[in-house]
Amino acid sequence: MKKQEYDHEALLRLAAMKMPFGRYAGYRLVDLPEPYVVWFAQQGFPAGKLGQALAAVYEIKVNGLEYLFAPLK
Structure with missing residues (x-):
């Protein structure tokens, strides 16, 4: 079975991305x-x-994986 590769840079970008509009504008x-x-x-x-x-x-x-972002904040 082939090991799945992850794009760590994409995960970092996602962790830093902010909401650009609406009630939660500026929130990650x-x-x-x-x-x-x-x-x-x-x-x-x-x-x-x-x-x-x-x-x-x-x-x-929805899958309860928010903890993955704790070290990235």
């Missing part, structure tokens, strides 16, 4: 409240890099 995406991220998932994520990042944060939060 990984620090957004889970209900807010779930709402985006239900309504549809925005297009582009922000939407991709929010989708990744959604998967992280």
Whole structure:
């Protein structure tokens, strides 16, 4: 079985990325409240890099993996 490779730089970028608009403007995406991220998932994520990042944060939060970002903050 082949070992899965991870893009560590992408994880660091995701940890640093901030919400550019709305009620939580300026918050890091990984620090957004889970209900807010779930709402985006239900309504549809925005297009582009922000939407991709929010989708990744959604998967992280619903799977209880926020602890992975603790050392990166």
